[in-house]
Amino acid sequence: MTQREEGPDVGRLERRLGKCMYELATESRLVRAGLKDTSEMSAIIERYADLYEPEVVRFAEQAYRSAADTDACERRRRLYLALLDFAMERPIAALRDALAERLLRRFVEVDGESINYYALQPRIAKEPDADKRDRLFDALGHAQAEANPARQEILATTLSELCRFGYPDYVGYCSEVKQLDYNRFAENLRPLDQLTSETYFRSYGALVERTTGRQWPGLRQCHGWYVSSLSQHDAAFTPDRLIESAWATLRDLGIDPDALTNIHIDAEDRDKKNPRASCYDADAPREVHLLVRPRGGWSDYSSFFHELGHALHFGLTSPRLPFAYRRLAVSNGLTETYAYLFQSLVRNDGWMTDYLGIAPDIAQEVGRQAWLLDLALLRRYLGKIKYELQLYQDPLNANRNSSAYVSILGQITGFSYPAEAYMDDVDPWLYVADYLRAWFGEAQLNGYLTSHYGNRWYKDPQAGRLLRELWRSGVKMDAEAMLSELGCRPFDIGPLAQRYEGL
Numbered sequence: 001m002t003q004r005e006e007g008p009d010v011g012r013l014e015r016r017l018g019k020c021m022y023e024l025a026t027e028s029r030l031v032r033a034g035l036k037d038t039s040e041m042s043a044i045i046e047r048y049a050d051l052y053e054p055e056v057v058r059f060a061e062q063a064y065r066s067a068a069d070t071d072a073c074e075r076r077r078r079l080y081l082a083l084l085d086f087a088m089e090r091p092i093a094a095l096r097d098a099l100a101e102r103l104l105r106r107f108v109e110v111d112g113e114s115i116n117y118y119a120l121q122p123r124i125a126k127e128p129d130a131d132k133r134d135r136l137f138d139a140l141g142h143a144q145a146e147a148n149p150a151r152q153e154i155l156a157t158t159l160s161e162l163c164r165f166g167y168p169d170y171v172g173y174c175s176e177v178k179q180l181d182y183n184r185f186a187e188n189l190r191p192l193d194q195l196t197s198e199t200y201f202r203s204y205g206a207l208v209e210r211t212t213g214r215q216w217p218g219l220r221q222c223h224g225w226y227v228s229s230l231s232q233h234d235a236a237f238t239p240d241r242l243i244e245s246a247w248a249t250l251r252d253l254g255i256d257p258d259a260l261t262n263i264h265i266d267a268e269d270r271d272k273k274n275p276r277a278s279c280y281d282a283d284a285p286r287e288v289h290l291l292v293r294p295r296g297g298w299s300d301y302s303s304f305f306h307e308l309g310h311a312l313h314f315g316l317t318s319p320r321l322p323f324a325y326r327r328l329a330v331s332n333g334l335t336e337t338y339a340y341l342f343q344s345l346v347r348n349d350g351w352m353t354d355y356l357g358i359a360p361d362i363a364q365e366v367g368r369q370a371w372l373l374d375l376a377l378l379r380r381y382l383g384k385i386k387y388e389l390q391l392y393q394d395p396l397n398a399n400r401n402s403s404a405y406v407s408i409l410g411q412i413t414g415f416s417y418p419a420e421a422y423m424d425d426v427d428p429w430l431y432v433a434d435y436l437r438a439w440f441g442e443a444q445l446n447g448y449l450t451s452h453y454g455n456r457w458y459k460d461p462q463a464g465r466l467l468r469e470l471w472r473s474g475v476k477m478d479a480e481a482m483l484s485e486l487g488c489r490p491f492d493i494g495p496l497a498q499r500y501e502g503l
């Protein structure tokens with residue numbers, strides 16, 4: 001029935017777009033899993049060139065603007081924007097592939113050891129010797145500086161593509177696509193800095209000084225990465241319990257992990273596999289992939305549970321939803337909210353005691369430290385959004401932007417940030433705001449679950465039923481619409497700020 005209403009062309013475009021997205025997700029997954037050496041995303045985008053010829057994009061736009069009802073209008077709007085995104089991505093994808101390829105081959109020498117560019121940050125995060133961290137960080141800075149001209153070319157090409165399609169303003173384009181007023185959003189965030197500042201500089205500062213043996217603020221950012229790995233508690237988070245503890249949690253929520261045959265788990269240990277867990281929504285809910293390389297340690301658990309949240313959301317989406325509501329999210333704030341919710345279990349002392357057998361007093365201290373890390377990351381993101389909104393006011397002005405990066409991030413985090421990272425530390429299309437929306441979203445959703453099902457909501461099948469119900473609607477709603485349905489006030493900073501009180 002839907003096909004008939006949409007007309008044959010819109011249906012055909014959706015099917016072809018779905019195939020293209022499937023191939024891109026598969027390509028990216030194979031590279032990350034260590035099953036393929038080079039990424040050829042641009043070749044796939046070229047193969048589907050018929051999808052985003054100017055007249056096809058125009059047709060999709062007309063179909064959206066002339067849609068008879070609001071629901072069809074919304075679905076066609078998403079289709080149009082996805083095709084537009086591909087059209088703009090075409091010249092950029094080749095540049096991105098070339099840079100990724102170069103960095104894959106870029107090795108630095110530190111103390112006689114040869115380390116790949118992509119392995120540097122995880123390596124620094126696990127390096128107990130502070131002086132060595134500094135040397136590794138210097139090497140990373142050199143490699144980042146070398147890559148900056150290529151990153152500038154990618155940004156310049158993006159800006160000219162935006163202009164070509166009638167969007168001269170980067171932030172304005174993101175606003176239209178993700179339906180968010182970024183300046184108002186940033187304004188609303190402003191009190192969070194003040195509200196969390198004292199706890200941050202007192203308690204997180206003490207954690208940094210104790211873990212690194214150095215004075216803070218003013219330490220270089222690389223030492224913060226080491227603190228974030230929470231390595232001092234690694235022994236309590238063994239690799240063999242990682243997947244088992246997740247499956248036990250799902251069973252307690254009334255979700256049978258063995259029935260989730262559409263969520264493919266790749267837990268194999270391969271040399272070239274990226275150690276950080278990841279999730280690929282190849283074709284939700286029919287095919288979802290969860291990649292993990294269990295190494296143990298708190299940060300391994302934290303990233304695995306984050307990706308598990310994504311996998312459950314995509315894997316338990318209703319197959320009966322129209323394509324746009326299964327595959328074409330307006331923003332990623334919603335799926336990140338579910339990812340943050342599951343990640344928060346690894347900061348929950350009750351959960352650590354129940355599933356990992358950690359003694360309650362130790363679990364409480366691990367939880368406290370883990371929440372301080374979350375606060376540190378939140379403050380970094382408050383700095384990032386402020387910086388990125390400034391960046392796009394004069395995007396190609398390298399001197400201005402690198403010094404804004406160092407000063408804004410330095411001030412809010414207390415760490416000394418390297419100027420060379422001012423391009424590398426930016427995710428495209430203001431994804432920084434999607435994460436921040438999830439910070440709000442998770443604090444509210446977690447608060448809702450706790451008030452309805454208690455502190456141990458993760459053991460209540462009724463909480464599981466509610467989550468399944470939410471996941472069924474795929475990406476139809478954004479995080480704020482989902483929260484409104486639960487009676488929460490979107491963008492309310494209260495529940496988030498309360499999180500960190502008394503730490």
Ligand SMILES: [Zn+2]
Pocket residue numbers: 306310336339
């Ligand atoms: Zn995520």
